[in-house]
Amino acid sequence: MTIAGFILRNALRNKRRLTLTILSVSLSLFLFTTLQTALRELTQPPSTSDSALRLITRHRVSLANVLPEKYQYRIQQVPGVEVVSKFTWFGGIYQDEKNFFPQFAVEPEKIFRIFTEAKVDPLELDAFIKERTACIVGIKTMERFGWKIGDRITLRGTIWDCNPELVIRGVYREGIDETNLFFHHDYFNELMNDLGVTGTFWLRVRDEAAVQPVIDAIDASFRNSDAETKTETERAFQLGFVSMFGNIKMLIGSISTVIVFTMVLVTASTMSMAIRERMRELAVLKAIGFNGRQVFSLILAESFGLAMAGGLLGCVGAWALFSNIDVYKATQGFFIKFDVTPHILASGLLLAGLLGAISCIAPAWASIRMSVVTGLKETD
Amino acid sequence: MTPIVQIRELTRVYQQGEIDVTALDNISLDIPDGDFVALMGPSGSGKSTLLHIMAGIDRPTRGSCVVRGVDVAKLSETELAEWRNHHIGFVFQTFNLIPVLTAFENVEMPLLLTGLTASERRAHVEAALELVGLKDRMHHQPRQLSGGQEQRVAIARALVTDPTLIVADEPTGNLDAKSATEVLNLLVALNRDAGKTIIMVTHDPKAAAHARRVLHLEKGELLKDEETPR
């Protein structure tokens, strides 16, 4: 036998305690991992180098205010701007409200020059551009509704008083959110009786050096007009969008804290029970020559091991689960991706380790300080 | 030859709230190498206290206890732990084996703190179990053994490190007459054949009769030091 074997034997001595502790730690860490992943997905939109070159111009007051279409000509003139497209959130209903997915009216020939990461078959793109009522759809939404190219769908307007009747002419994948539907802004405008507005403009600038000058130039150009603009990077825009969910970060943060706190209580009480019922054995160990530090190490290793076993089960379990289920389908489109990153995994495991250490400190310290003679008098 | 244990003017006072309880009162005592001493006396007379001080798990209030030239009270807690591992073998009334370990593993425990290799440890453990006549039970857990067998495993654990002293606090207190005799005969054999120095606390005059020497304590004082005929 070795010291490690002895620690293992101690950890395994009460199977029920072992199972319950590991289960409660693993459930807590599963929850923790899930919450942290959700938080990350909500607050950190993908940021590729392409996305750094994308800007959004919107009404300075809010996203609910629209901009005049004609702003486009002035934006196009700003040095550094490569392409600019009208971009309107349609927010229609497909058959039923629960079938939510994002829909945008855009300029078909420009949209994939802005979202350069997305992959589209050139023939499909061509078909999408040429037909006034055509739309192009992300692969995830295609699969979700089992659509095929050539299918006809009708969106029922909620924000806008019109019902576009669209025909699917193409599919895009990768790079950007694969759930969107894009259709012609001209068709939208026609249905709206030439209203001449757009929700936002999305543009792509030449290089990163151009980002700030373009932002400044556009907003300066519309200052003191009826509709002042606010131009920002895609990332800033999406972060602002997320804050519309309310203070989600704080909510998730406080739930996580409660979980961690509960875990500490559970493991601490388990460890203190485990140590208390072993006071006499620990005294015997000291009598036969184990010093305080060695006894402490035995207890620490056992507690750490228990917490780590639970932690591994919970964190790796979450990782395995979320990489094997289609989170997009399971959450009905709320989460597009749900990546348990190495960073989140590591913080979960670190937490488990700390938990194991912290929860045994008080009882371990008490058992070390107790004299051998007192410990030997303990009854089982 | 210098005695293996030299106790000089040893006093141990426990503070129990306001009152001081004098468990040992100015005791002086020599125990030569190879002795087998029985400590007798009424309950509360200080037998266990004296044994604990000699074994380095309690400290004198005044006076000294020198074991093989080392004043035990002068060692730090950590030094004392290592000292116990080298010099003391404990036998308890309630055996105190570790329930999740086999007989073999229980005996091996004190050796885990030494630098011995696994095969050296195995040889020592098997020799010790052989000596107490339980080699065939080495893979049994304590609950699969009788009380007498448990105590013999405990004796194997006490002697496996080849300690200077074996201390036993009422080793037969929880055993039936037959097992008690077996255990006592084992201690006698260890003393006679292996030259082990043994100090045993007991209430039982029949047990004490197995020792070479019986010491009587009363109210913390040493009464008489009588040689028992062998």
Ligand SMILES: Nc1ncnc2c1ncn2[C@@H]1O[C@H](COP(=O)(O)OP(=O)(O)OP(=O)(O)O)[C@@H](O)[C@H]1O
């Ligand atoms: N930790 C302690 N705190 C206070 N008093 C103690 C402590 N340990 C022992 N005593 C007291 O010291 C005296 C001697 O105790 P000790 O345990 O040495 O007696 P003993 O001879 O072994 O008795 P027994 O035969 O009942 O085991 C007793 O009066 C006891 O109450």
Ligand SMILES: [Mg+2]
């Ligand atoms: Mg006693």
